[in-house]
Amino acid sequence: MIAGDPTKRSFSGSIEQKQITHMCIGKNDDDRESYPLPDHECQNGLRTQVFFPSCWTGKDVDTPDHKSHVAYPSLGYDGDCPETHPVRLISIFYEIMWDTVYDDLHPDKNDFPKEWWVPEGATQPFVLSNGDPTGYGFHGDFINGWDVDKLQAAADHCLAPSGVIQDCPLLELRTDYEKTECLQVPRVADETVGWVDRLPGCNPITSGPADAPMIPPSACGATTEIISKDSQQVKFPFISPVEGWTILGCAPDDINARVMSSERYANGAMTPKVCAAYCQEHGFGYAGVEYGSECFCDHAFDQSLLTARKCDVHCDGDSTVNCGGNARLAVYQRGVAPLAPAQASDTSTSQASPNPASTEPTHGPLMVSTRGQDVTQLSVLRPGWEKVGCYIDTVKSRLLSIGPYTDGDMTPQLCISHCEEESYLYAGTEWAKECWCADDLPDDAQKANDMECDTPCAGNARLTCGGSLRAMIYWDADLDSDNDDEDCVDALDGDGDGTSHDGPTNQEQCEDVEKNRSISMQPPSMRSLRNYLRAEQGNSSLGISV
Template identity: 95%
Template sequence: MASITSTATLLALAHDARAFFRVLCGQLVLDRADPIINPGAVSSHLHTTRPVRVTDGRSFDFEMTYDDARASSCSTCQPKADASNYWTPNLWYRAKNGTFHAFTVYYLQRPNVTAGVRAFPAGFRMIAGDPTKRSFSGSIEQRQITHMCIGQNDDDRESYPLPDHECQNGLRTQVFFPSCWTGKDVDTPDHKSHVAYPSLGYDGDCAETHPVRLISIFYEIMWDTVYDDQHPDKNDFPKEWWVPEGATQPFVLSNGDPTGYGFHGDFINGWDVDKLQAAADHCLAPSGVIQDCPLLELRTDYEKTECLQVPRVADETVGWVDRLPGCNPITSGPADAKMIPPSACGATTEIISKDSQQIKFPFISPVEGWTILGCAPDDINARVMSSERYANGAMTPKVCAAYCQEHGFEYAGVEYGSECFCDHAFDQSLLTARKCDVHCDGDSTVNCGGNARLAVYQRGAAPLAPAQASDTSLSPTSTEPTHGPLMVSTRGQDFKQLSVLRPGWEKVGCYIDTVKSRMLPIGPFTDDDMTPELCISRCEEDSYLYAGTEWAKECWCADDLPDDAQKANDMECDTPCAGDTALTCGGSLRVMIYLDADLNSDNDDEECVDALDGDGDGISHNGPTNQEQCEDVEGDCSIGMQPPSMRSLRNYLRVEQGNSSLGISV
């Protein structure tokens, strides 16, 4: 199931205040790995991990030490001082898995009244919960793991089992970890005895046997159980709620648990101990906003999203599967379940070598006769390869390599699904990126770099063996098209943005698009003859104010732009149009937007437009207070009250009624 967000929180009590901060972490990998319970071997069930990737080919591994974590080259979590590893089982729809997004860890500073709170020592690790549980005993440990539907009605409260009804706004799971420590062992054979819960579970006093109060950890996982009616093909489960025989709801954890009692969490400390201690002592804001703790330097979104890893156990984790990965028959209890070793049911126990091409370069598709060097961030103003650039509308790595070799270059690079670059030299110190995962225009089963990410190859090496085929492979190989005719080629310069517009229309610019929240929601209208002119005429026909081209052949329309529209560089909208390769039609999740300036001027006088254009981009963004803003500048706003067309009527109604949106905040 899609885990939308997950939070780890640290809490501290100082001067009668409850201080804490949230650490937002993205998913690193979904794999049968558990270096605490199954060190050096394949785990019995699947986990979602939100940790670090470390240097020298080492990553979140089947065996991990504190030094391994501290040697990390990247992490999916915000604080640069945090190289910890956090993992939990993942949620499946009965017989179908989902996808994961983010994970949040709360760090709470809750000491005893007369004592301070300690940071986790080097080498510290622990687990919370028990994967074998299938019924509720009322123990203090079980009471610290709960589930609840989000924002549904007053009857929805935290419950120990998974909810027995549909959660309209998503499902949340919460895990509190023990926060009292013996002060001696950083781990014990059962990974629990060295820690204990305080008297109230999440708070209270520590027993004499475990007198040292540690900073508290609280995991919060949001599962995306909401069916998306607008994009039915994007859902991980059917729309209809159903209950399998012997169960109360259709979801099951990856350890075969349909009850929720067997949920658990694992933690390996990777913090810089001194910095975490300083944060516990001095970051006392009750807001939970990590930016309110200036002692902690944060990673950028780029740094977090570039920290990626592929599974090293070849399980089926995509689409419909016959059984849960590993040996995890669904057991409802009430007796405890037995953990079955993978070998008992024929599940794979092989760990793919981290030196293999598919692990070292998981997203870069191989080309025979060329060596994969890696993935490099690129900049349209300072290209890392600048000698020659080429596009033919059907790009693949093989096509690019053939073109560069034909023109005498040693290095080849593909980018953004459609672009090829060649050069005689390349600085390998630039290979610092990871996310070269955009599918190729010429073959969607292989990848051609990424968004401002160049997948780099060097000519003259021994042929590369194809990546091992499995359902977990993120860079599958296939037969690629042969080198085609040259359509666009530039030497030492970038593509030009070419467009021919209808009279009265003007270019707004290139914007970032997303699948679930389209910049222009009307569409798409696809056409193999797509050009900006064709798209504009299609939108103009229905009196839409905005038109946009995307991904060579898509056309989208709208009456206005969202308030949170994110502008991209125009050069990111450089995919050749399907109908005329001399013109450009947006890009992958990049839409080139055009405005009907004549229609816009019919609906708003100049002063009203000035009032509404708060961000200075020349576009009026409509909202519930447009009329008031017009009147504030003493403009003639009567046109806004008397819409002359159906498009304007739609806009007028939107102004009067306002816009509403639903979101989940954690």
């Protein structure tokens, strides 16, 4: 059945028209029900209300006009049924909330009022998709999708005065998650998002007061094709395709239990193509995008987790495509056809490297925070420095032993600069404004998920500086590679004074160097000299810094 008439552009006062109302939510005197769309801003929201007919002939479950078999009672929403429609039905009432909320205390956070403008000859800015700028043509359709027997049982036995559906034990209620993910996917290819040249179908804007004509789609060349429910477009309505990758679906995600945990990447200009390329470059077979700005990679993925649908947030790098959703991960698998389902990785440990024989740290881009609206990716920390990852720290046994150096303007770059000036090999940020340095990362250092180092930096909230007993570690790869002979020098420098000595040594470590020069004549490296000066500072009053 249908409530309302989409052709109406003026108010006649009929009982049928009175069942369609609009209302600004608020305390002002003007915030009362009206038949046209309100002519003033609804700063607390706009609600449209639709009462359906609740009297029935008792014969036909439908009629060609979808109206004649039902009628309104004498008061519209209540009262007596007419003799022609003597059977009383349960009342159906729709409420549609339009987000026009405006926060006076935070005007900079309100997008809607910026769009409030009144076109010439109009009283408000809205136009319904049927071409109605008045609100009189709003209407509602009802098509029964219930199991008829269960609905009848509920109507017969669920008579609690509260009217609360939870008081009807015969009904199995859906969870909030299930309700959110229950979507009717558009199956008509037409422009419905952003600025459009015309309204969907053949619906020219008509202000009345005469009724608007009903124009068939063929009159203006609008599409009449219904997209197959088995098509990729309907199965994955919001997930943008990537060449060379297969769309697996949309999965709910949790910041405390990531469904993809091996690698996270953000560059401020994310798209599915950018994410897929990054994951492929780093040897991963699965890629996922989320929150419009985040990319996740993994070596395996549990496809039983693909229970969501709302991967509908536009990408930072291209607003015409989507990058997952809010706590929703759009998942891709490398290749043109899905492989056999794989088990998800253990989110409590990091994934093995694609090259198990490698003992080098797994490096990646600088960790960025997505707590702020603008996400900044810094591809270069400082020349030669790379990210090692997030590690667990303890108060009793610090991961990096030198520090902390604290600064209210702390960022990863500032910390790295500080440690580099002191010629340390490792730098780590923690607790938003702490910086720690060291020459070595302990062999028993425990790797954490990079998502645990998500505390915004004191100096730039768009970047992250470790977390609570979590240190984001960076490594001076150039200094380490430039001093390949340092282990040899340190091995011969048994007493830490920066000078090589005769006697028992780890000569095997120095064979390659000794072929070209005499170890006994090797000048001390910067790190060995620094160790010597530290030792002297600890044993005497010598005060020298390098």
